[in-house]
Each structure stands twice: as structure tokens, then as C-alpha cells.
Amino acid sequence: MLRQKIRTEYRNKRQALSAQQQSTAANNLLTTCLSSTTLAQAKTIACYIANDGEIDPKAIIEYCWQHGKSVLLPVLHPFSKGHLLFVEYHPNSATRKNCYGIEEPIVTTTNLCPLTNIQLILTPLVAFDAQGNRLGMGGGYYDRTLAPIRRDLLSTQLIGLAHNCQQTDILLTDSWDIPLNGIATPEQYFDVG
Template structure:
């Protein structure tokens, strides 16, 4: 586990070192990738995240999705089921709050909750990835739990990782609960993987 923690620290430092200009360019390049992505074009309900700690910004993408009349959902820490996520509809007027990790999320409103199985795509943040689609997250296991049914039965929304190019590493030390991703978008490339 210490290898994983060391890798997290290294890659988080690497992405935090990107300048504001580099971050803005990367966000625009991500948008361009998504504007040509068949799955994104076909999807109606897309889960995204708001960038934190140097993550690749999804704001240009979110604004474009709204303009395409697509529904955007954000993860919210489940209030009664620790370690799990809810997905709430996100609009330009959604009241926001900060969760215990200091990450912005929509205020909990049961009328805005969508079961994650009804999403078309879940865009997952990640700390690092390798060339076989293994994903290293922040260590809470939230997305691994959310994507467990997809991993076992290919049921529910397709996961799509989002990362800066600098977050690619040679290999990730994996655990049994890790869910490898079938696809990852970076500013420069669309990665597709054969995941078992």
C-alpha cells in the first residue's frame, strides 16, 4: 500500500505543478476530445466531477453539455451509506456545498438524485493510470464501489476516465477491488483498453 501512496503523492504533485495556462489549454483539449467522442455524443445523462487538487477541469465540457441539452450529474458523498456515492443533477443554478474533503458538490435534494445505473456515462477522476487501463484513485474506493456491477456484469453506465497526460505511469500496483477502465481521455489522446 505504501507504493500506492507514494505514487499518489508523486502524481498529485505533478498535476498541481501545471500552470493555470496549461490547465486551461488541457480543459479545452479535453472538450475537443469529447466533442468527437461517439459515446459522449450519444449519451443523454453524464456524470462528471468538479476539479480539485490539480485535476483536469471539466467546466468547459459541462457548459458544452448543457448547451447540447444533456443532463449533467455530479457525485455526492452518500449521507447514510459510508463509502458510497449518490449522483445529483447539476445545473447552473444548483445550490452547492462542500463535502468533508473540501470538494464542491450539489446540496442533497432527493428530487435531484438519479440512480447511477440510469446514467449513460460516468466520467471518473483519477490520480494515475497505466497503459492497460488500471486506475489509481484517491484511496477511498468510492468509484470502485460505484463501478463494481459494471466490472462484474457490464451492467449500467460505461466508465470513462479523465486525466492529464502527465498522470500516465508505467504500471500501477493493483488491488483485487480496483476496477480497470475501458477508456481514458487525456488532452492529447483517447486511450481504449481490453478489460476483463
């Protein structure tokens, strides 16, 4: 399957980056986001904890906390298989590893945030093209969860975060794939809508 081959190739590329390359990329990513995305204006931002060689948004999260922004992280939905919830994340938030080994905040009745309240979602990805197409890990979690945005029911901005080496010429898409409004890399911003 072509998508799986691309997924493997680009996961290997990002995993091959040294710790120094990862650190430099993460710091430069914040600069790109501040100059080119809605990060500075947004008050409620969903992000992620890096895993599997993903570009680390830690500097973005720290920036958000320093500027009084609400930071959310995705959590596997406990009752709706294949979907995500977005949960408030603070420096002292209790976390645990999910079934994929990814740290996520512990869900409580008071820390959930509905999708309608999120202004900006910064998503991880495996590969992307300049047209705003995103290839994820293959589970479809973001596509299912963000379907209301595709149907123009929400004005949430979707920005993919990636290393430069994750760009490909063109990605074939399926009907359920959610297009991004832009992609931020350490070197540039692709504004696609």
C-alpha cells in the same frame, strides 16, 4: 507503500501545472472526448468538479448543458459511508463543500439519479496506465459505488479524465479496483474496452 508513493508523485505532477497549462488542457480535453468517447451520444453523464489539480471538466459540462444532456455530479452518500450518490447538476444548482472541501450539489428527494440510468461516468484520477487501470485518491469511493458495473450488471461506460503527465507505465491493481473503458487526456484517447 508503493501505491501511496505513486499517488503522492502524480498528485504533485498535476498540482505543478500552471493556470495556463490547466486551462489549455481543459479546453483540449473536450475535443478529445468529442472525437473519441461516447460523450456525443450519451444523454445522462456523470462528471465532477475539479479539485487538487485534477483536469477541469468544466468545458465538458458546459457542452452537455448546451446540448440538452443531463449532467450529474458525485455526492458523498449521507447514510452509506464510503459510497457516492449521483445528483443532477444545473447552472443554478445550490452547492456546498463536503468534508474534503469539494463542492457538491445539495441532495434533495427529486435530484437523485440511480446508477442504472447513467450512460457515461467521467471520473477523476491521480494516475493511469494505457491498460485502463486507474489510481484514485485512496478513499475507494468510486470503486465501491461502481462495483455493479464491474460485475457486468450495468452497461455504463467509465472514462477517466487526466492530464498527460498522469500516465505511468503500469499500475498494480487490487481485486476491488474498477477498470475503465478508456482514458481521455488533452492529447489522446486510450480505448481499453
